[in-house]
Every structure is written in C-alpha cells, then in structure tokens.
Amino acid sequence: MNCKRYEIGNGLSLVHIKTERFKSARLTLSLTLPLDRDKTPVRSMLMSTGFLGTERYPDFRSVCSRAEELYAVDVSDFNLMRGDLQILGLTATMLGEDYMTEEDRKNDFSILSGVFELFSEIVLRPLYRESDVETEKINRMNRIKARKNNAFGYAKLRFNKKMFEGEPSEQTLNGELGQLESICREDLVAGREELCRVSRAEFFYCGTEDAERIASLIKESFGACFEQASDTREQFVKRRADSVKEIEESGVYRQGNLLMGFRTGVVLDDPEFYAVELMNHIFGDGTSSKLFANVREKKSLCYFCASSYDEERGVIVVGAGIDNDDRTAAVEEILRQLDEIRRGNITDAELEAARESIENDCRAAEDHPSDYEDFARIERLFGGPRTIEEYRRGVLSVTREQIAEAARRITLDTVYFLKGTLADGEEDDYE
C-alpha cells in the first residue's frame, strides 16, 4: 500500500493510504507530548472524559448513540507511552460509504463527515463536568488499585519502577493515587488548552477517499486549533547497565513471575538497530526462538517465556511465568541462550525462521492499516527506517556475526522476581 505524509498547515499533518482493499476505513488522530511527571496523569484523562459529554452530545449515552447512527462506527480513545513520549488520541473504524443504504446515499449522509465531527466534539468541545471528572478519576483510581489483579502485569509494573528508577519512563500514564486525588475540572480544561498548544497533531487515514477530501475535512473540523509543535526529541537512553540489580518481592499468587531487563545500547536511529531487532527475534520473539525452544519446550520450565525489544529506549525485556522453585534454573537458562547467541551459535534454521518471521510481518502489514499507522508515527517521532520496505531490507541484510556482536554489547541491568506465596493446591477461600 502506498503511504504518504502531507503537511496541511496549522500544525496538522496527515498520513494517507488510498485503497479499495477493505470494506471499512480507519481514521486516527494522534497527539504527542513529552512525558511530564506532573501533567501526564491529567492528560491521560482528557480523551476518556471527553467521551462523557460534549457541547452537541451532552452525555456518554448521546456520544454512543451518535456512533451507532454512523453505522456503528467503532470509536475509541487511546493513551500510550512510547519512549519518553505520551501519545493520546482517538481512533475510528467505520463502514465504507458504499455499504450505506440507498436512502442515506440519496440524502448525502456521510459517515466520514460524521466521524470528523464526533472527533472534534470530543477533542475541542468537551464539557468536562465536575461529576464526569470525578467519575473518570474514580475509574482510574480503581484501575490503579486493581493493578495487582493481573499477576504478570503487576510484576511488569514493579520491574519498570526498579529498572527505570530516576529515568523519565519510570512513571506510569495514570500516575499514582495521590496525584489523581487532587485533579479537578479546571486541570482538565487547562490541560486540553495546553494539549492544543504543545502537542504534535497528526491524522492517519486508510480507505477509499482521496487525501484532498480528508485534508479538507481536517481543516473544516479542526481549522487552526493546534499550534505548530516542534518535532524535537529528547529521548533518554542508557547505553549500558552499571551493575545488575536483583530484586525479589512477593505477592499472593500461585505462580512466580520473572522479568529480566537488558540494556542493548541501541535505539531506532542507530545503525546497529537492525542487528538488535533480528537478534531479539532469535533470542525470544516467537515459537522459533531460543527461549521458546529451550526454556519452555526442552526444560518445561514455563508456559510462556518471551523477549521484546523496546527500540525507543534500547531495552530488551524477557518475561516468564514459572514455579517459584525454578527461578534459578530459568535465569540460568535464559542467560545461557543469550551466551549462545554471543558466541555465534545460531543455527541456519533459527536465523532463517527469524528472517521469515520478520518478512511475514512486513507483508502481513498490507492487511493491517494499524501497522502502517504505528510505523509512520514512530518514524516521525523517533527516526529509524522510513518505510516498511526499508525496515525489511535493513533486517534482511544483517549477518550472523552482526547478530552475535549485538548480543555481546547487551548488558544485564535488572532481574526482578515476583514470588507467588500461595502453595500448590492450597485453596484461597471458597464458600
């Protein structure tokens, strides 16, 4: 698919894909800002509270009803952390207008125009009533309290706190309970105004409409609401671990959860990025990886053991759910597999499978507009390959020695273990 970026003025840009491939179209508005310890929790509430009422659609029910009128458009808000940036916004998947009823077509009903209008209501004309802000705050506080409900998620959160202590990405999007308690309506009003001033606003569209029509709808709906924000990046990257932090905590769980964090020293716009990407696939990304084949299949230590590469922060994280007693064995096996790669002990099958997996992902992106959206967004914010094809070629050109070299550069930073305190077979309390 041909993906093109347009600067359309007033601080707005559009990434556009024209295709007849799908019955539905996708529209996204992304607003990007640097993480800010004090402001991020308020900003995290802006879109979701906007859903609770706008000038034209005064409550959540009328927002939802409007979405249903627009042929059940699936509209949702998102709030992400990538590197040291916060990205928030709205996304919609809507039925192609070809599939509307004859009557609606005759009456010039437009799903797309309706979605733009709904987006602008939520972003530009939210009511932020005191009661809605309070409801949203309580929902978020409940979510913070419920973090421990998900054992692996909780372990990951604690791991992040420990590994990234003192770094910008130590923080969470929702903040902590104390921060949320004091948030009031005025904070959201001010936060939204600031969002328009300092965020980088970009639209993404994939569907049958030309870029001109989308650009015109953007101008019509958002006009000069956003100021031109700069693209400057200030990403904190720690290239090497100082020493290994070993942390053990416990929770009321049956299973132990292990996380190991490594500094790769390499981020997206470094020349060695492709080597680390391929190395991570061989190490622990998927069923052809060394971790799956050895920690799970050969040693039967876990149901899942996988690694992921955070290319913005230059970090690889390995996670596994294991029996408490297998902690040492699992850590040793994970490190042993990394050593194998460092020594260049990568079989042809492992190398080929990793390359094929990446090639498959690149081709499959043709069927997933969201992959193009994410790629374009990350390229804009963090640099690195400009197209999926450039990424594919870069990864495929990596040699076995470059992979081993990338693995040799990696340093272990943090080993975190959340020990489960419930003994096997012990029932919690059943009535």
Added chain:
Amino acid sequence: MNNAAHVSTRLRERYYKIKHESGLTVLVFPKKLTTFHAILGVDFGSGDLSFVQNGKKVMLPTGTAHFLEHKLFDSEDGTNSEERFSAMGAEANAYTSYATTRYLFSATKCFDECLAELLSMVFNPYFTKESVQKEKGIIEQEIAMYDDDPYERVMESCLGAMYSQSGIRESICGSAESIAKINADVLYQAYSAFYHPQNMILSVCGDVTPDQILRTVDRELGGKSFPVCASGIPFSEPDRVITQRVEQRMNVARPIFFMGVKDKIVPTGTESVRRSLVMTVLNNMLFSGTSELYNRLIDERLITPSFSFGYSSGRLGSMNYFSGSSDEPDTVAERLRNEMRDASLGKLSRDDFVRCRRSLLASYYRAFDSSAVIADDIMYSYVSSNTDPFVVPDIIESISFEETADTAAAVFGDPDKIALSLLLPMS
C-alpha cells in the same frame, strides 16, 4: 465431491463449501488479501469428558482435549510442526474451547506447504510416555497462570454453579491432579474417538482457489482410513441453575462479579444462530453504552467501563453473562435482575430495537476485512452451526421487535436461571 459456490451480492463476496470424500467439510473463501488464514477444527472440546466407542463407555480426565491440542504439534521424528511453520514464516497456533479444538496458521507465502503441514500435523498423531510427561510441566504452569487470573476464576465458578451435567462446568486446562492421570494411551483414545474428518471442518480465507485446497487435502488425506467416530453421551441439563450464588476470596483490589443466565440449549442450526443474533440485539438495547441502565450504573459509580456482557451458545450450554468489578456487586446484580425482569415483561423500546438491529448489521459487514476473522469467526462458526454465513444479514433484518420481546421473556423471565459468582478481596 459436492462443490457448491455461495454468492452474496450484498456483501460482494463468495465462498465454496465442499464435502471431501474423507468426510471433511472444506470451506474456501477467496479474498484478495496478502494474508492466508486456515483453520482446522474438530468438534471435540474440553467439555467432552465421556463417550461411547465400540459399545464401551469411556471417561476422560479433565483437561484431555487441551492436552491433546498441545501434543499434536509433535512429530514422530522428534521435530515439531512449530519449527516447520516458522521456517515458512507462518504463525501457527491452536486453542481449545469447551466444545471445539481448533488448529490454525496465518501466512503470507508458501500457502500450499503450510496447509499440508497443518493437515499432516493433525492427522498424524505421535505421543510417547516421555513427551507426555514433559508437557505436564508446561501445562501445570499454564494452569497456575489461569489460577492467578481473577476473571477466569470468577467465570469458572459461575459455570460450576450453573451446570450440573454439562462438561462446561470443568476448567478447560484441567487441574494438576487431573492432568497427572493423562498418558499417551488416554490421548490416543480421545484422538481415535473424535479426530475423524467427518467430525471436522477446514476453513480457509485468502488469495486461493478451491482446486488448490482440494489438491492438498487429497494428498494428505487420500487413502487414509479412519476409525468409526465415537458418539458423545447425551446429558440432560436442568433448566435452572444449581446454586444461585457462590463466593470466593482472592488477592483482588475490589469485588469482581460474573453473572450467568442459563438458557436452553438450542440444537445447532439456523434457529440457534437466530437466537444468538436476537440476544445480541437485546443485550445492546439493555446493557450497552447507549442504554439507560448502563449510564445510570456508571453515573452512580456502581460499575466501571470494563463492564462486559454477551450471549454465548453451543451444544454444551447456552447463557447470557455479565462481568465487571464493583464495590457493591450485589446492588449491580439486583439492578441487572430488575432490568431483565422488566424486559421479560415487554418493557422494551422500539427505537432502541431499530438502532441496535441496524448497528449489528453494520458490524457484520465490517467483519469481512480480515482473513482470520472470515475463516474463523464467520465461516467456521456459522457453518459449524449449519448456517450459511451469507444469510446472516437476512436473518438480522428479519428479526422483529415482537420476536425480541418474546426472546427476552424466554431467556430473562425466570430468576431461578440466574447464578451470581463473586470474587471478594481477602480482607
């Protein structure tokens, strides 16, 4: 072979349904997408715990279907199918539900080779004492992972409270104790009982042709003989739930609830699909973001946006369900009961009905953009329910307000069909 093309002018799509000579039902949905998706499903799931084969009654340990799903990836030469799928850049997976086990792959090239691998994997089982023993460590960790998931726990205990005979009252993975009883003989016994092409559907979506698929199916299944398929033992499930309320305590921040409303089991076929669609419309009228009740509960902070609901149906059980977290789960349960009672008495809005029916139709159209969704959620699911997926839009449009009200009375009218499962914080 009976090769029938089904065409939908409304959807601008076509598919082929073919009965292969082995007995396998083959569904082919040609679609110009880059990704191919194939799914091979067997009508045997974790809830099928007893059967009769050659006149003999057999009982299976809980977790057998799921264990079998794990072990079918192994090959006799010591390799496994995952390696071969990976070498072709394909992603393979499998999952077990209460009533089916499905094996699948998604690929962007080497489609014929991947399909051959899928068929070869499922139709050439190989288990040894050692390999079965080794798998137990992996599955025990999978069981522990689900044990730590409060939403899984609260749902499972609700099913246990609702059903007395159906196998869906048992956990899909089984327990450490039940899987200890599984060995290679048990797996071969279950395999020979249910893994017959007659009892299976192959569903494919992508840039493929029916002839292409059939060539591979012929090559992999041609000349093979299969034992007589076993028959499940019919069970008679009471209409009402066994226990109306169950509680557990766990390390959770606030109470989590799961409420199930037991519905009659409708035999597979258009009647069952129709009931599911009517229930989807009804649920959206009463409990979605556009409903009065949902907004009241949110405004009163009794539920959070994570509140979910739905209707599921199958040969082992049908139910409507609600799930979420709340500081006052009993109050939420009471409001839901009241809403269901009112709906069963005909207190429904015609405007809501029209809006929700139209919305369901739009969602159905939108689903035809993904080879995975088409092959699995649409083709496999509807055809295994003996329904042509292309008649679904007609069914949706033919649903009337009166029928929706009648269904509300039938499903929501009896409070003794409702079970509430609560997961409460430890202190």
